[in-house]
Amino acid sequence: EPEVTQTPSHQVTQMGQEVILRCVPISNHLYFYWYRQILGQKVEFLVSFYNNEISEKSEIFDDQFSVERPDGSNFTLKIRSTKLEDSAMYFCASTSTGLNNSPLHFGNGTRLTVT
């Protein structure tokens, strides 16, 4: 069964540095998402992306965050200047038809540690 893949599995960075988290969505999917989960807390929506533009974003997704689909297969999340509170697990997901008929399946996540 095809899966969403994410790299790296763990990223350690210093406060103020830029990080790029990478995701390869399932190949025929059109809707892409980033969620995050601070350790021990619930999963939170960050952003959805469709047709090469952001569809919706949460209040967490401020100007320090950006997403991009640089080619036909990758979907990236960039944090421009990381803060300690950005430390979390970041999950990418994709669906073929939004959530109308296809459920959301997450990738294995990238654990971001900001020191």
Add this chain to the structure above:
Amino acid sequence: GENVEQHPSTLSVQEGDSAVIKCTYSDSASNYFPWYKQELGKRPQLIIDIRSNVGEKKDQRIAVTLNKTAKHFSLHITETQPEDSAVYFCAATQTGTASKLTFGTGTRLQVTL
């Protein structure tokens, strides 16, 4: 926006017993309610979902019920096994092209021998 409350935060049951986790949602427009199971250090995995056009759905030992009037939905696990031990999250959304899931705060289920 949508707000999802989940109870209890922790639940301990003996192997073979049933477990029930309850969620409430605030947005009457929400029409899709998935449940995810998350083992330690792993991604949330979809275990069952329900849409607002049905009141109950079952898959082997797992069932979900939905009460649209009361805006409640519940996960029922029967004949629990140690491998059911995990954190369970409910979620809700109104489906659409940019639909986002709003998650509950999670229930840590411990199945003891």
